[in-house]
Amino acid sequence: MNDMTNENSVDTLIDRYRVGEMTSEERTAFRELVAQHPEQAKLLAADRLIQNVAGVERARAEVLPVDPPSAPILSLLKRTNPARRVRMYGLVAGGSFAALLCTLLISTSQRATHAPSPTHQTLQIIADTTSAPGTPVQWDASARETPAHLGGQASAASSLAGHSKSNSLAVPSAVADGHPPAPTANDRDLDEGLGKPRVFSNDSIPVLIHTK
Amino acid sequence: MNYTGAQVTHSSSRYSAINAEWDVVFRKMVAGDDAAFESLFASFNPKLQRYILKQLGAGPHVDDLLQEVWTRVIQLRERSREGGQEATYQVQAFLFRIARNLVIDFLRTRKDHSSLQDVDEALHPRFEAGELSDPESLVGRAMDLLSFDFREILVLNLHLGYRLDEIAVMLEKSPDAMWARASRARAKLRRLVIELAEKEGVSLRAYLPSETDQV
Numbered sequence: 331m332n333d334m335t336n337e338n339s340v341d342t343l344i345d346r347y348r349v350g351e352m353t354s355e356e357r358t359a360f361r362e363l364v365a366q367h368p369e370q371a372k373l374l375a376a377d378r379l380i381q382n383v384a385g386v387e388r389a390r391a392e393v394l395p396v397d398p399p400s401a402p403i404l405s406l407l408k409r410t411n412p413a414r415r416v417r418m419y420g421l422v423a424g425g426s427f428a429a430l431l432c433t434l435l436i437s438t439s440q441r442a443t444h445a446p447s448p449t450h451q452t453l454q455i456i457a458d459t460t461s462a463p464g465t466p467v468q469w470d471a472s473a474r475e476t477p478a479h480l481g482g483q484a485s486a487a488s489s490l491a492g493h494s495k496s497n498s499l500a501v502p503s504a505v506a507d508g509h510p511p512a513p514t515a516n517d518r519d520l521d522e523g524l525g526k527p528r529v530f531s532n533d534s535i536p537v538l539i540h541t542k
Numbered sequence: 543m544n545y546t547g548a549q550v551t552h553s554s555s556r557y558s559a560i561n562a563e564w565d566v567v568f569r570k571m572v573a574g575d576d577a578a579f580e581s582l583f584a585s586f587n588p589k590l591q592r593y594i595l596k597q598l599g600a601g602p603h604v605d606d607l608l609q610e611v612w613t614r615v616i617q618l619r620e621r622s623r624e625g626g627q628e629a630t631y632q633v634q635a636f637l638f639r640i641a642r643n644l645v646i647d648f649l650r651t652r653k654d655h656s657s658l659q660d661v662d663e664a665l666h667p668r669f670e671a672g673e674l675s676d677p678e679s680l681v682g683r684a685m686d687l688l689s690f691d692f693r694e695i696l697v698l699n700l701h702l703g704y705r706l707d708e709i710a711v712m713l714e715k716s717p718d719a720m721w722a723r724a725s726r727a728r729a730k731l732r733r734l735v736i737e738l739a740e741k742e743g744v745s746l747r748a749y750l751p752s753e754t755d756q757v
Contacts, residue, residue, distance in 0.1 A: 364750065375746035376735040383681040384700035391592065396584050403612050410619040411574050
C-alpha cells in the first residue's frame with residue numbers, strides 16, 4: 331500500500347478501491363495516503379473521472395434508440411433473401427404444354443451494390459398449368475444452370491422428374507389462367523438495378539428469360 | 543474493469559456460450575433469415591457506430607463505414623450460396639475486425655487533413671481563455687490524443703464494455719498482450735487528462751475519494 335510510485339500499483343489500488351475489495355480500514359488508509367501524495371491523488375482523480383465519463387456514456391448509449399438500417403442495407407438485404415426473390419418470368423401460352431417455367435433470379439451482391447456482375451444464377455421452377463390456383467408448385471433448389479432455352483415439354487418434364495423437390499410455391503391464379511402476374515410494388519423494387527426489359531415467351535416453348 | 547491475469551480469463555465460458563448463440567443467429571442470417579439480421583443489427587450496430595466514431599471522429603464517413611460493415615456481412619449470403627463452406631464465426635470479434643480493417647483503410651487513404659504548418663496561423667485551432675472545460679470534454683480530448691491502439695483498447699474496454707479476453711479475440715492478440723496494452727493506455731490517458739486539466743484550469747478534486755464515497 332505504501333508503494334504508489336508505480337503506475338501498475340496505482341491501477342491495482344484504484345481497481346480494488348473502485349470495486350469495493352478494500353475493507354473500510356484499508357479505504358481510510360488509502361484516502362489518507364492519497365492525501366499525502368498529491369501526484370498520486372491527481373492520478374486517482376483522473377482515473378475516476380475517466381471511469382465516470384465512460385460509465386455515463388455506456389448508460390446513455392443503452393437508452394438510445396437503435397437507428398434503423400440504411401436504405402442501401404435494406405435493399406441489399408432484400409436482394410439477397412432467397413424467399414423474396416421468387417419471380418415469375420415466363421409462362422407457356424396455349425394448352426399444348428402442360429408446363430410452366432419460371433426463373434428464380436438471384437442477383438449477386440455486386441449487382442445489389444450497383445456494380446455489374448458477369449454472372450447470375452437461376453433456379454428452375456416448373457409447374458403444371460392444369461393445376462388449380464393455389465396448388466403448390468415444386469421447384470428444384472439445386473438446379474443452378476442457366477441455359478438460354480429449355481426445349482419443350484420433355485425437357486421440362488425431365489427436369490421436374492429428375493430433381494429433388496425441395497421447396498414449393500403456390501400457383502398464382504393469374505399464372506394458372508395463362509397470364510403473367512402483374513408486377514407488385516415489391517417486384518418493381520426488386521427489379522431496380524436489374525435494368526433490362528423482361529421478355530415473356532409467347533410461343534409454346536418455355537424460355538428462361540435472362541436479364542443480361 | 544480488471545487488469546489482473548486471472549480476471550482477464552474470468553467468465554470465458556460464459557463468453558463462449560454467448561458467442562455460440564450469436565454464431566447460430568449469424569448462420570441463420572447468412573442462410574437468408576432477415577429476422578436474424580435484425581437481431582444482429584440491433585445488438586451490434588450501436589457499438590460498431592461508437593467504435594468507428596471514437597476512432598475517426600464525427601463525420602459522414604462514420605455512417606459510410608458502418609454501412610460497409612453490414613454490406614460485407616450480408617454479402618456472405620452470396621458466398622454461402624455460391625458453395626462456400628459453412629464457416630464458424632466468432633461474431634462479435636468478426637464484426638469488429640471488419641470495422642477495424644475499414645477504419646485502418648480509411649485512415650490510410652484519408653487525404654483531408656493538412657499539417658498545421660501548411661495552414662494559415664489565423665486558421666489554427668485555439669483554446670479561448672475563459673472557455674470552461676467540462677470534465678467530460680476533457681476526457682474526450684485526451685482520448686483523441688492517444689495513439690490508435692491505445693484509444694482502440696480503451697474504447698472497446700471502457701466505453702463499449704468489452705472484457706480484455708473478448709478484445710483479445712477481436713484483435714487476434716493474447717489476453718496478456720491486451721492487459722499490458724490496456725494498462726499502458728490507461729496510464730497515458732490519466733497523464734493526458736491531468737495535463738489538460740492543469741492547462742485549462744479544471745479542478746479534479748471532486749473526483750478524489752472521500753468519506754462519503756459509496757463504493
